[in-house]
Amino acid sequence: MTAFKWNWQQENWPQFTYDETVLKDLEYQFVQTSGVALGSIKHINADDKNELLIEVLSDEALTTSAIEGEYLDRGSIQESIKKNLGLETERKKLPQAEYGISEMMVNLYQTYAEPLSHEQLFEWHRMLTTGRRDLSDIGKYRAHDDPMQVVSGRLDKPTVHYEAPPSSQMTKEMETFVSWFNEIHSENKSKMLPLAKSGIAHYFFLAIHPFEDGNGRIARGLSEKSVSMDLGRSALISLSQTIESNKKAYYSALEAHNFKLDLTEWLVYFGETIITAQQHTIRTIDFLIQKARFFDRFSPLMNDRQLKVVQRMFKAGYTGFKGGLSADNYISIARTSASTATRDLKDLADKSILVKTGELKGTRYSLNLVY
Numbered sequence: 194m195t196a197f198k199w200n201w202q203q204e205n206w207p208q209f210t211y212d213e214t215v216l217k218d219l220e221y222q223f224v225q226t227s228g229v230a231l232g233s234i235k236h237i238n239a240d241d242k243n244e245l246l247i248e249v250l251s252d253e254a255l256t257t258s259a260i261e262g263e264y265l266d267r268g269s270i271q272e273s274i275k276k277n278l279g280l281e282t283e284r285k286k287l288p289q290a291e292y293g294i295s296e297m298m299v300n301l302y303q304t305y306a307e308p309l310s311h312e313q314l315f316e317w318h319r320m321l322t323t324g325r326r327d328l329s330d331i332g333k334y335r336a337h338d339d340p341m342q343v344v345s346g347r348l349d350k351p352t353v354h355y356e357a358p359p360s361s362q363m364t365k366e367m368e369t370f371v372s373w374f375n376e377i378h379s380e381n382k383s384k385m386l387p388l389a390k391s392g393i394a395h396y397f398f399l400a401i402h403p404f405e406d407g408n409g410r411i412a413r414g415l416s417e418k419s420v421s422m423d424l425g426r427s428a429l430i431s432l433s434q435t436i437e438s439n440k441k442a443y444y445s446a447l448e449a450h451n452f453k454l455d456l457t458e459w460l461v462y463f464g465e466t467i468i469t470a471q472q473h474t475i476r477t478i479d480f481l482i483q484k485a486r487f488f489d490r491f492s493p494l495m496n497d498r499q500l501k502v503v504q505r506m507f508k509a510g511y512t513g514f515k516g517g518l519s520a521d522n523y524i525s526i527a528r529t530s531a532s533t534a535t536r537d538l539k540d541l542a543d544k545s546i547l548v549k550t551g552e553l554k555g556t557r558y559s560l561n562l563v564y
Contacts, residue, residue, distance in 0.1 A: 517557025
């Protein structure tokens with residue numbers, strides 16, 4: 194038993210505090226980056242906007258699940274996103290886990306402007322837990338008697354990192370949370386900084402831990418909803434992907450605030466994370482613009498094999514084909530012989546479609562993109 198009181202056991206719960214002056218520079222960066230993202234989106238056509246939407250929502254669905262140790266199939270998620278958006282899909286039957294998280298991502302995108310409600314939270318939870326048989330409370334707040342704890346270590350001697358309010362308090366706690374969330378995002382909203390709203394919403398929800406499972410994924414969804422409500426448009430930020438790239442820092446930042454209500458340090462971490470997520474989206478938009486220009490210029494210069502390989506390279510996104518494209522990769526993707534691959538790759542390099550680096554077995558190729 195800890196000698197300290199958990200955050201929710203303290204007298205002023207849930208009156209969170211933070212040093213607004215510490216966040217001012219981050220808020221300025223947030224506003225600037227938001228403007229850049231909006232300006233970039235205006236330069237892409239309708240088809241590319243759909244591709245951007247599918248790319249960002251797919252990344253979020255994939256990585257928000259990976260943070261919780263659930264690794265899903267990207268192809269199935271992308272097809273699920275398309276289906277939920279009413280776009281044409283190649284697959285009729287889709288796995289339940291991939292479809293469920295994709296359904297939540299699309300719902301979040303389409304309803305970001307609506308006030309938060311218990312019913313929406315329950316709906317998200319049902320989407321996330323589609324097909325689960327190990328949970329007793331699906332689409333409703335937890336009601337079990339056992340403590341809701343975050344633990345690690347041996348089963349016979351676990352380390353308790355955090356214990357959330359008991360299930361008997363869930364109705365009261367969540368009434369407070371939903372009312373608070375809607376109040377700070379109302380037309381007569383408080384002067385609370387947008388990054389603070391999003392970060393506190395995330396932390397507040399996780400501190401309550403109202404569901405038997407899926408709290409992390411819903412908390413990240415609430416953060417994106419908060420940012421979108423402040424911007425007056427869907428933010429399309431890659432929040433989960435940014436968090437997943439350094440999960441240790443995320444969990445450390447959360448755990449550091451289990452016994453206090455001053456969230457300044459947490460909000461600095463979270464604000465920096467949101468700005469990084471915005472920058473990722475901007476790079477994705479720039480990549481899509483370059484992709485359109487690339488195919489306009491080079492498509493007539495490529496044969497079917499070359500086109501197939503280049504399209505596969507673009508699927509890797511702006512981070513590029515992992516390790517660069519090798520001759521073996523080309524043979525595998527194009528389903529061709531080594532001699533044909535050698536000729537095709539030389540031709541692509543000679544035409545400045547691909548950039549060649551290295552020699553012999555270390556030879557690699559990358560897309561010739563100019564930003």
